[in-house]
Amino acid sequence: xxxxxxxxLANPQxxxxxxxxxxxxxxxxxxxxxxxxxxxxxGSLIDVLNRGAPVAILAVGMVGxxxxxxxxxxxxxxxxxAGAVAATMVVAGYPAPIAVVAxxxxxxxxxxxxxxxxxILDIQPIIATLVLxxxxxxxxxxxxxxxIVTFTDPVLIYIxxxxxxxxxxxxxxxxxxxxxxxxxxxxxxxxxxxxAVGVNxxxxxxxxxxxxxxxxxxxxxxxxCAAIAGIIVAxxxxxxxxxxxxxxxxxxxxxxxxxxxxxxxxxxFSVPLAVVGALIIQAMNTGILVSGFPPEFNLIVKAGLxxxxxxxxxxxxxxxxxxxxxxxxxxxxx
Amino acid sequence: xxxxxxxxxxxxxxxxxxNHVALDKVDFGLRPGEVHALLxxxxxxxxxxxKILTGAYQPTLGDVIVDGAPVTLNNPQxxxxxxxxxxxxxxxxxxxxxxxxxxxxGHQPTWFGFVDRRKMERDARxxxxxxxxxxxxxxxxxxxxxxxxxxxxxxxxxELSGKxxxxxxxxxxxxxxxxxxxxDIIRDLKAQGLAVVFITHFLDQVFAIADxxxxxxxxKLIDTKSLDNLTRTDVVRLMLGKDIAFSGATxxxxxxPLGEVLLDFKGYGKKRSVMPFNLTIxxxxxxxxxxxxxxxRTEMARIMFGADSADEGTVSVAGKPTSISKPTDAIAHGFxxxxxxxxxxxxxxxxxxxxxxxxxxxxxxxxxxxxxRDEQMEIAGRYGExxxxxxxxxxxxxxxxxxxxxxxxxxxxxxxxxPTFxxxxxxxRGIDVGAHAEIxxxxxxxxxxxxxxVVISSELDEVVAYSSRIVVMRDRELVAELNGxxxxxxxxxxxxxxxxxxxxx
Numbered sequence: 001x002x003x004x005x006x007x008x009l010a011n012p013q014x015x016x017x018x019x020x021x022x023x024x025x026x027x028x029x030x031x032x033x034x035x036x037x038x039x040x041x042x043g044s045l046i047d048v049l050n051r052g053a054p055v056a057i058l059a060v061g062m063v064g065x066x067x068x069x070x071x072x073x074x075x076x077x078x079x080x081x082a083g084a085v086a087a088t089m090v091v092a093g094y095p096a097p098i099a100v101v102a103x104x105x106x107x108x109x110x111x112x113x114x115x116x117x118x119x120i121l122d123i124q125p126i127i128a129t130l131v132l133x134x135x136x137x138x139x140x141x142x143x144x145x146x147x148i149v150t151f152t153d154p155v156l157i158y159i160x161x162x163x164x165x166x167x168x169x170x171x172x173x174x175x176x177x178x179x180x181x182x183x184x185x186x187x188x189x190x191x192x193x194x195x196a197v198g199v200n201x202x203x204x205x206x207x208x209x210x211x212x213x214x215x216x217x218x219x220x221x222x223x224x225c226a227a228i229a230g231i232i233v234a235x236x237x238x239x240x241x242x243x244x245x246x247x248x249x250x251x252x253x254x255x256x257x258x259x260x261x262x263x264x265x266x267x268x269f270s271v272p273l274a275v276v277g278a279l280i281i282q283a284m285n286t287g288i289l290v291s292g293f294p295p296e297f298n299l300i301v302k303a304g305l306x307x308x309x310x311x312x313x314x315x316x317x318x319x320x321x322x323x324x325x326x327x328x329x330x331x332x333x334x
Numbered sequence: 335x336x337x338x339x340x341x342x343x344x345x346x347x348x349x350x351x352x353n354h355v356a357l358d359k360v361d362f363g364l365r366p367g368e369v370h371a372l373l374x375x376x377x378x379x380x381x382x383x384x385k386i387l388t389g390a391y392q393p394t395l396g397d398v399i400v401d402g403a404p405v406t407l408n409n410p411q412x413x414x415x416x417x418x419x420x421x422x423x424x425x426x427x428x429x430x431x432x433x434x435x436x437x438x439x440g441h442q443p444t445w446f447g448f449v450d451r452r453k454m455e456r457d458a459r460x461x462x463x464x465x466x467x468x469x470x471x472x473x474x475x476x477x478x479x480x481x482x483x484x485x486x487x488x489x490x491x492x493e494l495s496g497k498x499x500x501x502x503x504x505x506x507x508x509x510x511x512x513x514x515x516x517x518d519i520i521r522d523l524k525a526q527g528l529a530v531v532f533i534t535h536f537l538d539q540v541f542a543i544a545d546x547x548x549x550x551x552x553x554k555l556i557d558t559k560s561l562d563n564l565t566r567t568d569v570v571r572l573m574l575g576k577d578i579a580f581s582g583a584t585x586x587x588x589x590x591p592l593g594e595v596l597l598d599f600k601g602y603g604k605k606r607s608v609m610p611f612n613l614t615i616x617x618x619x620x621x622x623x624x625x626x627x628x629x630x631r632t633e634m635a636r637i638m639f640g641a642d643s644a645d646e647g648t649v650s651v652a653g654k655p656t657s658i659s660k661p662t663d664a665i666a667h668g669f670x671x672x673x674x675x676x677x678x679x680x681x682x683x684x685x686x687x688x689x690x691x692x693x694x695x696x697x698x699x700x701x702x703x704x705x706x707r708d709e710q711m712e713i714a715g716r717y718g719e720x721x722x723x724x725x726x727x728x729x730x731x732x733x734x735x736x737x738x739x740x741x742x743x744x745x746x747x748x749x750x751x752x753p754t755f756x757x758x759x760x761x762x763r764g765i766d767v768g769a770h771a772e773i774x775x776x777x778x779x780x781x782x783x784x785x786x787x788v789v790i791s792s793e794l795d796e797v798v799a800y801s802s803r804i805v806v807m808r809d810r811e812l813v814a815e816l817n818g819x820x821x822x823x824x825x826x827x828x829x830x831x832x833x834x835x836x837x838x839x
Contacts, residue, residue: 189696189704192685196693199682206641206679207747208665208697267684 013260013276020280021045024287031290040163044290046171052282053170054079054229054246056275058253059260060174060181061111061225063274064218066257068198069266070118070125072222075253077136078110079230079246084143086231087151087240096155104227110136111223112216119215133250140242150239160235170232174275177228181221182271191269194218198266252281255302259309281305340399341366341529342387342418342498347396349382356382359396360555362548364498369520369530371544371561373573375627375792378550380533384500387531388420389413417497421487421504429476429483434458436475437490465489465519481512485519492523499523500531505539509606517543535628536809537566537831549573566831573626574794574827593617595653596755596786599638602647607633610647611812613805615755615786620777622801623790624826630810631790632674635757638788639671640664665698667755670748674759674790676737680744683733687725688714690732690743695750717746722772738769745776755786762793774800794823806830 024044025031034043058075065072082103089099110132117128151157162169185191196204197211204211229249234240259277262269281302288298340363349357357379364370374380385391387398389407397404400416407413410420427436434455435442442449443457458471465485475483484504491499501520505513520530520543532544540547541561549556549572556572593616603610608630615621625631637644643659650656651667658664661671673679682690691714696705705713714728721742725735732740741761748756758777762770777800781787791797797804806814806829814829 187704188702189699190701192689192693192696192704193701195685196682196689199684200679202679203673203682204693206639206661206671206673207694208662209693210662 011261011273013273013280016259017276017280017283020283020287024283024291027287027291031287036166040166040168044286046168048279048282048286049171050168051286052279053168053174054233055249055252055256055281056174056278057177057225057229057232058222058249059256059274059278060178060271061222062250062253063257063260063262063269063271064181064185064194065125065222066254066262066264067194067266067269068215068218069201069264070215070218071129071254071264072111072114072219072226073126073129073250074110074114074132074136075222075226075229076246076248076250077133077140078107078223078226079233079249080140080240080242081110081136081143082107082227082230083234083240083245084140084149084242086156087149087234088143090151090153090156091149096153099153099156100159100231103231104224107223107225107227107230108220109223110226111220114223115216115219118219119212137242140240140245144240144242146242148239148241152238156231156235157238158235160232160237170236173228173232177225178271178275185271190214190217195267195269198269252278255306255309256281259305339366340364341401343399344383344387344393345397345399347383347386347393347398349379349386349391350394356553357386357393358553360550360553361558362387362555363558364529364531365546366497366529367524367527368545369524369532369543371540371547372531372533372550373540373547373569374550375573379553380550381502382553383550384420384502384531384533387413387498388418388500414495417495418500419491419495419498420500420502421484421491422502427475427483427487427490429474431475432472433462433469433475433478433486434471436486437461437471437493439490441494461489461493462486466515479512481508481515484508484516488516488519488523492528496528498529498531500533502533503535504532505534505536513539535626537569537626538809540569541566567828568831570626570827570831574792593619593784593786596651598650600648602637602644602649604633604637604642604644604646607642607810608637609811613812615788617754617786618781618784619802620781620787620789620800622797622804623788623807624792624794624797624804625807625830627792629807629830630812631807632759633810634807634812635671635759635788635790638664639669639757641671641673662697665694665751668751668753669755669757670694670751670753671757672741672744672748672759672761674763676740676744681732681740684731686729687718687723687732687735687743688728691717691728691746691750694747698751713750714746717743717749721746721749721776736766736769738765738772741765742769742772745773749780753785755788756780757788757790759790760792761789762791762796794826798823798826 021031028044031044034041034045062072062075085106086099086103089102090096114129114132117123117131118125159169164172185194193204193209193214196207196209197214201211230246233245256277257274258264259280260270260273262274284301284305285298288295288301342364344360344362347357347360348355360379360383362383372380372383382391386393388410389412390410398407399405405416407416428439437458438454443453444450455471462469462471467482467485469478469482475486488499504516508516524530534540544561546558546560547564547569548558549569551573595614596617597615599611599613601610601612611634613621623631623634633642636642640658640660640663648655649658656667658667664671682693688710692705692710695713699705711728717723718725718728723739723742723746725739732743735743745761761773774796777787777789789797789800804816804826805812806816806826808830816825816829
C-alpha cells in the first residue's frame with residue numbers, strides 16, 4: 001500500500017516540478033532559502049506558491065472543462081469582471097463580504113453563460129467562450145467606467161496579500177479549493193461522468209448520463225474559479241484594472257492543465273496535477289526572474305515547454321512508446 | 335479487344351488496402367442509356383469501386399476503360415474531363431452561394447476576365463428549366479430543400495461531364511414525392527443517352543428505375559444481370575449470400591405461452607426516419623428484426639430507446655402510457671441499448687473495463703450516490719466472470735480489448751442496471767466465434783429469465799435460432815411480422831424482398 005502511493009508520487013509532473021526547482025537552485029543558490037519575518041515566510045519558493053496561485057485556481061476550473069473536450073478562453077476576462085465588481089462595490093461603500101459574494105456570483109453567472117452556449121446551443125467551446133473573452137473586458141471597463149478603481153478595504157487586500165499560518169493567503173485559497181474540488185469530483189460520480197462525456201459524448205448520452213447538466217456544471221465552476229482568482233489579483237494590486245487583470249492568463253491555465261496530463265481531446269483528468277502544472281509554469285517564471293535572465297526568455301522557455309508536452313501527447317509518441325498493458329487474453333476472474 | 339459498346343468499363347479491378355483486399359477482380363460495364371444499380375451490403379466494396387471509377391482511388395490492378403480505351407484517372411476533376419460526374423448522398427455544394435454559382439463554380443462564363451454574372455444566371459435559368467426547376471438562380475442554394483439541392487448537384491455534374499452520371503445514395507434523405515421527381519429526371523437523362531450508376535439500399539427503387547444490376551459481396555463480383563429476369567427474392571439472396579434461402583434448416587423456437595405484455599408501440603414513428611409501426615413486446619420473448627442495411631432497423635431501435643425522439647404514435651410500458659423522448663426516460667423504465675457502432679456509440683475507449691461496465695448503473699444512481707471503487711470492482715468482476723470477459727485486468731482501457739470482449743462489456747453494462755428490456759443492434763457483428771457463441775447464449779439465458787429483447791441482426795440463421803418472433807423491415811417500414819413454426823431464413827428473405835409473396839404462409 002505504501003509502495004503504491006510512493007509510486008503514485010513518482011509521476012512525470014512532480015518529477016518535472018522537482019527538475020525545474022533544481023535548475024532554479026543551480027542558477028540561483030539561494031532559491032530554497034526560506035526566512036521567517038513579520039509572522040510569515042519569505043523566499044523564492046514561497047513566491048512561486050504566491051504568484052502561481054491565480055493560475056492554479058484557474059487551472060482547477062479549467063481542468064474539468066478540458067476533460068469534457070472543451071476549453072474556456074474567457075477566464076482571464078472573467079477575472080477582470082470579478083475584480084471590477086468587487087472593487088467598485090467596496091469603493092461604493094458596501095461591506096467587503098457582500099462585494100466578494102457579488103463578485104463570485106457574477107463569475108458563476110459568466111460560467112453559466114458559457115455553459116448554456118456550449119451545452120444547450122451546442123456551440124463549439126472555443127467560439128462560445130471567445131464571446132465572453134472579448135465582451136468580458138468591455139463589461140469590466142463599463143463597471144469601472146474606464147478607470148483603475150483603487151481601494152483601501154482591508155479585507156480585500158488581505159485576500160490578495162495576507163498570510164495564513166505564515167503562508168500566502170492566495171496559496172492557501174488555491175490549496176483549499178483544490179482539495180474541495182478534488183473531493184467533490186472523486187467522491188461523487190461527477191468525475192467519472194466528466195471523463196465519460198469527454199471520451200465519447202454519444203456513448204455517454206446512450207448510457208444515460210445527463211451531459212448537458214454536467215457541462216453547465218463544469219463551465220460554471222470555471223467561471224467561479226476565475227472570479228476567485230480575479231478577487232485575489234485585485235486585492236494584490238489594491239485596485240481593479242479592467243484592461244490588464246488576468247490578461248492572457250487563460251493561456252497559462254490551459255497550459256497548466258495540459259502539463260498536468262489532461263489531453264485537449266478530453267477524458268482522464270486530475271485536479272491536483274493541473275495545480276502542479278501551474279506551479280511548474282510559475283517556477284520557471286520565478287526562476288528566470290531571480291537568476292537574472294531577461295524576462296523575454298520567459299516566453300521562449302514557455303513555448304519550448306508547450307512544444308515538448310504536445311510532442312509527448314502526440315499520436316506519434318504513443319505509437320513509438322509500447323502500451324504498458326498488453327491485451328493478453330486471460331480469464332478475468334478465476 | 336472487342337468493341338464492347340460500354341461507355342465506361344472496369345476490367346479485373348483489384349484494390350488492396352494494406353493487407354485487406356477491398357475489391358477482388360471485379361468487372362463492371364456501363365452502357366450508354368441505361369440505369370445500372372450497384373448493390374451490396376456495407377463493406378461489399380461499392381464505394382471503393384465508385385471511387386476508382388471517379389479517379390479518387392487508383393486500382394492496384396486492372397483497367398478503367400472509357401469508350402474502349404484504357405485511361406488513368408488521376409482525380410475526380412480529371413475524371414470529369416472524360417465525361418464522368420458524381421453526385422454524393424450528402425450534397426457537396428456550397429449552401430451559402432447562389433444556385434447559379436454552384437452550377438458554374440470553376441467554369442463561370444467570363445467577360446474580359448470578370449465573371450459575367452448576367453450571362454451565368456441566364457444560362458443557369460435555361461439549364462434549370464430542363465430539370466423542371468423554376469427557381470431564381472441568384473437565390474442562395476441553402477435556402478432550397480435537399481431535393482432541389484440534389485437536382486442542382488445532378489445538373490452541375492451533367493453539365494460538366496455529360497456522359498456518365500454516378501449517383502451515390504441520392505435518395506437517402508428524400509421523401510417519396512421527391513424521389514419520384516428525381517426519378518423523372520433520371521429517366522430523361524437516360525433517354526438522352528447518359529449512362530447512370532445508381533447506388534441505393536432501397537430495393538423498390540432499384541426495381542422502379544434500374545435496367546441492370548451489379549451485385550458485390552465481400553469485394554467480389556457476384557453477378558451482373560438484367561432486372562427483367564429477376565425477382566426481389568433473387569436480388570436479396572444474391573446480396574446476402576450463402577444459399578440459405580429455402581434451406582429450411584433452422585426453425586424458430588417452438589411456440590411457448592407468451593408472458594405478459596411489457597411494451598406496446600402504436601403508430602410509433604419519426605418522419606424521414608421510420609414509418610409508423612405497431613409492435614407489442616412480451617416478457618420472456620426475443621423479437622428478431624431482419625432487414626437489409628438502411629431498411630430502418632437501427633432507426634427503429636433508436637426511437638424505441640429515445641436516442642431519437644418519435645414524432646408520432648404512443649408507447650405504453652406495462653400497460654401505462656408514457657413518453658420516451660430521451661435515453662434517460664428509457665433507462666428509467668428499465669431499458670438498455672447496445673448500439674450497432676460499438677466504437678462510436680458504445681465504448682468509452684480510454685476508460686477502464688470496470689468503468690465501462692458500471693457507467694450505466696452509476697448514471698441511474700445519479701451524481702451523488704457514487705459507487706465506491708470496491709463496489710465497482712465487485713460488479714465488474716461479477717459480470718467479467720459470468721460473461722467471460724477476457725481482459726488482463728479490469729483496470730485496463732477497454733480500447734485494448736477485442737471487439738467481442740468489448741461487446742460483452744457493453745452487454746454487462748446494461749445487465750448491471752437490472753433491465754427489463756434490452757435492444758441489441760447487431761450484437762454479433764465483427765466479433766470472434768467464441769464471443770459470438772457467448773452472446774447468443776446470453777440472449778437465450780436472458781429470455782428464459784423473463785427479459786424482453788429486441789435483437790437486430792443481418793445473420794438470418796442466427797435471428798431464426800433465438801427469436802420467438804421476427805419482424806421484417808423494408809424501406810423504413812415494418813412490413814411483416816413472422817410467427818409460427820414453419821418459418822425459416824428463406825421466408826425471411828422473401829419477406830425482405832417483397833412481403834406480398836411471402837407472408838401469407
